[in-house]
Amino acid sequence: AHRTSSQEEKKEDGVKWTQLEHRGPYFVPLYEPLPDDVQFYYDGKPLKLSLAAEEVATFYAKMLDHEYTTKEIFQNNFFNDWRKEMTSKEQKIITDLDKCDFREIHKYFVDKSEARKALSKEEKQKLKEEADKIQEEYGYCMLDGHREKIGNFKTEPPGLFRGRGDHPKMGMLKKRIMPEDVIINCSKDSKIPEPPEGHKWKEVRFDNTVTWLASWTENIQNTLKYIMLNPSSKLKGEKDWQKYEVARRLKDVVHKIRAQYRADWMSKEMKKRQRAVALYFIDKLALRAGNEKEEGETADTVGCCSLRVEHIKLHPKLDGQEHVVEFDFLGKDSIRYYNKVSVEKPVFKNLQLFMKNKDPADDLFDRLNTSILNRHLQNLMDGLSAKVFRTYNASITLQEQLKALTNSEDSVAGKLLSYNRANRAVAILCNHQRSTPKTFEKSMQNLQTKIDAKKQQVEEAQQELKKAEDEFEDTKDAKAEANVEKKKKLLKRLEEQLAKLNVQAMDKEENKQIALGTSKLNYLDPRITIAWCKKFGVPIEKIYNKTQREKFAWAIDMADEDFEF
C-alpha cells in the first residue's frame, strides 16, 4: 500500500512535480597534460603542443586502432577542428595530418589502461569507493519527498564525435561542457546547486512542467542534452505505464482503424491513399514514423514516411508469392532493414502508382509526412501516434507467442526457451539487430565441447545401467536391484543436463544477430511477462535482472497471473 503525501496529490495539467532538489551535474575531470617523455611527432620530429592542441590530439591518439580513423571524412573533420584549437604557430607548422605521428601517445593510453586493470584489489576497492561517493552525492535528487536516482548525472566528456553509420560529422570535436553552458532546473524554495568554484551557471530556472534537472546545448548538432531521472523513478515509471495503457486502448479500436485504412486505399485523394498505405506498413511491419532529416547533418537513414522509391522493389510474383514488396533501406542507427513481404493487392497497385514517373531518389509518399500522419491518428484515437503501433504490435505479439509456445509440462529451462523465442519474434518484427558478438564463435564452441562431454557421460551411464540390469538378471538380489535404480537415476539426471545444454545452444544460435534487450525494455508491457511468470511458476529474476526489476517495479506491484494486455 502506498502512502500518498500531500505533495503528490493530483497535479494540474502539465505539472510534473512540486518539489525538486539536486546537486547539479557532476563535471568530468579536467584534462591532465601528458608526461614530458610522451611525445607527439610531426614530420618525424618531436613537437611539444600547447595544452589545448595536445588535449585534442589525445582524443585522436586514443582512437588510433579504430577503423573510423582511417576514413577520410573522419580525418578531415578532426583535422579541421583540431587546427582551430592550435596556436597560430602550431597552425603554421601542422598542415598535414599524414605527417602527424600519435603512436607514442596512443601507447601511453594503452599502457595506462593496462596498468589500471593490473591494480591490486585494495587499490581497485579504493577507486570503487570514490566512485560510489560521487554517485551518492550527485546521483540522487529529491522529487516530491522521494529520493530518486538520476539517470545520467555526469556531463559528457569532450572527445571526437562518433556518429552511427555514414555520418557526415564524424571526427568533429565535441567540446567540454562548462558550468557556464548548463541550465539548472529545480524548485524555487530548494537548495540551489552550487556551480564549481569560480564558475557560474548559464541559468537557473524553476520550471515544474518539465522533468529534467539540467540541460546544455551540444556543439555538434546544436541540440539540447538533458540530465533526467533513472527509469526506476516514479515519474518515469508512471509515464511508462501510461504508454502501455495507450497501446491497450489501441487494441480496442485497431480493427476499426484497419478497416478504415483498407477503405482509404481506394480513395480518390492521393493524399489519403498514401496515408493509408504508409499506415499499413507501420501497422503490419512495425516501421518507424520516419521524419524528414536535414541533408548533410546526419547519416542518410529513413523510416516509413521518408521512404524513397529506391528503397523498395515491386515483384508481381516472387518465390511462389504474389505482390511482393522488397524493402531495403537503412533505418535508425543505420541498421539495415531488409524484408520481402507479400502485401494485399490494392497496396501493390497503389505502390505502382506512387512510383510512376519518379526518380529513385524521390519520396515514395510525396504527399505525406509524419505530422500529417500523426494528426490523422490523433483524430482516430486520443493519444494515438505512429509509435503506438510499434508498442501495441510488439506487446500483443509477445502475448500471443507466449500463449502458443509455452508448454506447462516443460522444465523451467524449457519455458525460458519459449519465452526467449516469443521475445525473439518481437525483436525480429521490430528489426532489433546486433552485430554478432566478437566472442560468439568461441563461446559456441565451448558450449559444443560441454555438450560432447555430456553425451559421452550419458553413453557411459547407459552402459553401466545395462551392466547393472544384466547383473540383476543373474543374481536377482536386492543389492543389485538397488544398483539398477541408482544407475537409472544417474542416467536420467545426465539426460536432463544434456537436454538443458542443447536448449542453451539452440537459443544462443538463434540469437546470434538479434538484440532482445531493446524490445524487453521499451516495447513489451512488463505485466504480460509478470503474469506469465506467475502462471507458469517461473521466477521473475529468470527474466528480469535487478535493473529491469527496478524499472518495472510499477508492474510487479500491479500484475497478477490473469493480466491480459
Place this chain on the structure above:
DNA sequence: CAGATAACTTAGCATAAGGAAA
C-alpha cells in the same frame, strides 16, 4: 502551414562487474 525547437523515448555498442573455471 512549414519549419524550428524542446522534451522525451529508443537504440546499439563499449566496458565494467561479477561469477565460474582453472
Place this chain on the structure above:
DNA sequence: TTTCCTTATGCTAAGTTATCTG
C-alpha cells in the same frame, strides 16, 4: 588466487512527437 567468460550497466546518439512561431 588468477584467469576467463558472461552478463549488467553506462554511455550517448538517434529517433518521435507536440508545440511554438511567423
